[in-house]
Amino acid sequence: MRRARTGALALGVVVSLAACNGAPGPDPNDAVQKMAAGAVWGAGLGAGLGAAFAINPGIGAPMGAATGAAVGALAGLMSAQQAVYYEPITPPTAAVIPGFYDSWAPGSHPPPLGAVAPPPRAGNQG
16 A cells, blocks of 8 residues: 555656656647646646545545646646737838938937047057
8 A cells, every 4th residue: 555655656746747848848829738738737646646645545546636637727728828819900101200210300410421439448458
């Protein structure tokens, strides 16, 4: 009995840590895929924890799997990104503010022709 509980707990830990690898997972935009993945992981972890901590592992595993699947599916649904629905807009063909960039702002003047930044002084080299 003790070995079964230890094995179920170890299996639950291994299954939960397998989600931490860099393998591609479900699409973050698809709530159905995230719910299915959450239900699978939750059922596996719930069965392991239910078998490990219940008085009767045969009863604790299915109860933990059902509870874990429900909680995992809910977590997958809540963590999915919302779908964005909007009407596409057509960009204007003409300039929105005609002539805005044609001249310098009032009170300002363009730099003189051939102006460049001065070279660094010889004493300021680190």
